[in-house]
Amino acid sequence: MPCKAYIFLLISFGFCISFFSAQTTFSTPDTLFASVSGLIAPLDIPLVLSGNFGEFRGDHFHTGLDFKTQGQEGFPVLAVANGVVSRVKVSPWGYGQALYLLHDDGSTSVYAHLSRYSSSIQEWLIGRQYSSRSFGIDARPVYSIRFEVGDTIGWSGNSGSSGGPHLHFEIRDENQHPVNPLKWDFKITDTRAPEVGNLVIIPVNSQGLELRNEIFTSSNGDTTEVKSGIIHLCVEAKDRLDGASNVCGIYKMEVTINGISFSSYSIDTLDFAVNKDMNAHSYYPRWSSSRTQIHRFRPLPGDRLPIYDFTSKSKLNISVGELIHVIIKCWDAHGNLTQTSYYLKGSDSVIFDTISGDIPGVSLPATYSTSVKINDGDVSVFWPKNSFYSREIASLHSLDDMTFYIGPDDAPLAKPFTLSVPCELISKSNKCDKWVVERLSKNGTRLGVETCKRSTNRLSFSSRKMGWYHFLQDTIAPRLLPKYSSSPLIKNGNLVFHIEDELSGVSKIEGFIDGEWVLFRWDPKKKTAAYFASDLSHITGISSKVTFKAWDGVLNKSVWTGFVVFP
Ligand SMILES: [Zn+2]
Known part of the structure; x- marks a missing residue:
């Protein structure tokens, strides 16, 4: 196992790293980790x-x-x-x-x-x-x-x-x-050690709730005063490889507090069944808003990721005047190491906001192991058991008949919540068809659209992202037109349609030549669907009837019909 090879290596140069207090970067040859042979690289070009x-x-x-x-x-x-x-x-x-x-x-x-x-x-x-x-x-x-x-x-x-x-x-x-x-050793050049940034200190209140007014502190050798009591710690860490500016992830982290091992994890194997728990491993309020990779030291109660090698059983509780020294060692998969060090001091003069009292609408405490249901008049939100990763205050706030806040919007969910409203609340004519919700940012810009489900005379939608949602009706079918508008509508032997749909999005396409189904290769990011004439599912030189159909997420349908002469 490569990580065992690592432990050996660490012992051998551990004597020199203990003297550093500020950020220190070690580079080691990239063959130290990648010791398994037996695979060739999947590309025969310089690997970046x-x-x-x-x-x-x-x-x-x-x-x-x-x-x-x-x-x-x-x-x-x-x-x-x-x-x-x-x-x-x-x-x-x-x-x-x-x-x-x-x-x-x-x-x-x-x-x-x-x-x-x-x-x-x-x-x-x-x-x-x-x-x-x-x-x-x-x-x-x-x-x-x-x-x-x-x-x-x-x-x-x-x-x-x-x-x-x-x-x-x-x-x-x-x-x-x-x-x-x-x-496996694919001979990828990697001389750059992980970039380890601020330590993030999250105060926890007496009910076990994380207060979101976290403190960021750098490894410059200064001592940072933090509120005495239970704190959660995380650190900003990312990696870059040679030849590219892209932000990548780290491989392994070890944390010691006052010289005692506090946690360690390594990303050797993942599991698709729980891979979304990355949200819980991250400090989600920052990951969701600014895409900063901040790693928690201890997993939240609902975090099932298979990456943790060791985590301290005891919570970190800092008393007034107590000094703690945090040392982080962080490796990339090629063995490059960065070590950082931080000093914290407990204080009773650091003031934090509290969560309770600030939440509009109806709210209830939530934990990992219980389900939560909130009713506000005829509107209800349900979070199944094991939705929340940790203690939170779940909330529902009806801003108007069409707009709802489901909170807290900065907490991750392991399972989707479901919001359900009576049709007559949002549609005065009680029309339950073709409704969607748009998810909005705090300042009202659209972040995404979900389609609604209808059961008898209620409408519902489910999502793993909490926040602001606004109901809308989607009655407009996809926009559909040939990409090459001049006769014969074909370029480089291909017949290409441009398709787009504003709200629920294109969900299905289908094309026919002279009544026979033909293959259109659909590329939603280019908003195109292309029939390749090289497939030879047409007759050349005569006028062929082409029919192309597209549906949106609530099954509004568009049809284009015309005649094409394939050269
Ligand atoms: Zn990929």
């Missing part, structure tokens, strides 16, 4: 990472490596070991065009956002898409397609929810748990 395993992403840990592809698509993607194709997944969202390769030892390698598969898979896939009349596919080939190490399995791309051309690459163990691919 724009994302690594365990970095914070949206509401989960990133489960693989993102290899930069020089801003281009179309680099051959190589099988990292011998294996058989175990899954081909095509989706307009997420991993886009992805391939899963099952290796002889039971592990799986995953290659995502591909532009194209190798010909054996591409032929099988198109047949499957036509037979199931669906662009989206999640299946394994019925006959075995085997690749030897170094074979081209496909070409790199930008498909699915990809923010630019790159290869997303994963290794999963036999239980389909993603493991840190940097355990």
Whole structure:
């Protein structure tokens, strides 16, 4: 195990680090960690990472490596070991065009956002898409397609929810748990140690509630006064790799307080079932508002992540006049180490706000292990058991008949809450169809849209993000038009439609030539769907009737019909 190799290494140079009090950075050769051999790199170009395993992403840990592809698509993607194709997944969202390769030892390698598969898979896939009349596919080939190490399995791309051309690459163990691919030595240059910033001190009140007026303190050697009593600690930490400015995640952290081990964790293996608990590991009020990677030292009660090696059983309780010295050691996966040190002093003169009394609307205390239901007249919100990661004050505030605040908006949820309203409250004519809610920021800008569910004469929606929600009716169908407007509507042999929908978003597309279903490759981020004439599902030189349909999230439908002569 690489981390054991690490412990040995630490003992051997531990004598020199104990003398540093301010931030100190050690660089060690990148071969110290990456000691497992047996896989080749999935790309035959200089390897630069724009994302690594365990970095914070949206509401989960990133489960693989993102290899930069020089801003281009179309680099051959190589099988990292011998294996058989175990899954081909095509989706307009997420991993886009992805391939899963099952290796002889039971592990799986995953290659995502591909532009194209190798010909054996591409032929099988198109047949499957036509037979199931669906662009989206999640299946394994019925006959075995085997690749030897170094074979081209496909070409790199930008498909699915990809923010630019790159290869997303994963290794999963036999239980389909993603493991840190940097355990293998892909010869990635990494001389930069993690960037460890402020220590974050969160005061906790006598009911066990975190007060959100946290203090940030740097490792400059000064002593910071903190309110005496229970405190929670976290630290800002991130990593960067050579050749890219992208913010990546750290691999391992060890915390000692007054020389005694307080917590340690390492991101070796993740688990998709609980990967959203990254929100609980992060200091969510900052992650959700400013995307700062702040790591908690001790997990919240609902945090199920498999990353913690050791955490102190006792809470940190600082008394008046007490001095505590926090030392953090933080490593990246290539063994580069940064050590920082902070000094805190308990004080009874530091004043903090309290939460109680400030919450408008109806509120109730919430814990990890209980469900919560709040009624405000005919409006109700329900959080199932194990929704909250820790003690919070749950609240519902009806700002008007259409707008509601569900709080606290800076706390993460492990499960979605459900808000339910009577139809007649939001629709005077009692029309229950085609309602959505927009999630709003504090200053009223739209952050997202959820579709509502209807049951008899109530409307409801569910979300894991608390905050401000406003009900709206979505009666406008998607906007639909040929991308190349001049006759014959075709460019480079492709017939492309532009599709967009403002509120609930495009949820489904379908296209036909002379009444026969044809494959349109849908790319929501480009707002396009393209029929490739190379698929030859048309007759050339004659006028063909093309029908293209698109639906939004509440099933408003648009249809375009016209005649096209394929050259
Ligand atoms: Zn990725």
